[in-house]
Amino acid sequence: MIEVFKTNVQEVEQSILIVGKLLEHFPSSAINFDLEDCDKILRIHGASISHNKIIELLDSYGFHCEVLL
Template identity: 90%
Template sequence: MIEVFKTNVQEVEQSIFIVGKLLEHFPNSAINFDLEDCDKILRVHGSSISNQKIIELLDSYGYYCEVLL
């Protein structure tokens, strides 16, 4: 399953930090950002991921995140 999210992450350093935190919760997932996209896309590819958990985790670090439909 691949989920795509719109975020407000701006900096590469921020994205590296968030990917690390997400991998703690979803260790067998492939996670990356596309900061060149106007929606600052976060992609999470894994077998058992939780959209709500991802949104809550980013929110806990002060970042906006919503599922991109």
């Protein structure tokens, strides 16, 4: 399953922090950002992905995150 999210993450350093924190919760997932995209895309490829957990985690670090449909 691949899920795609729109975020407001701007900096590479921020994306590295977020990926590390997400991997703590979803250790077997492949996670990356596309900061060149206008929607600052977050992609997560994994077996079981919780949209709410991902959105809550980014929110706890002060970032906006929503499922991209």
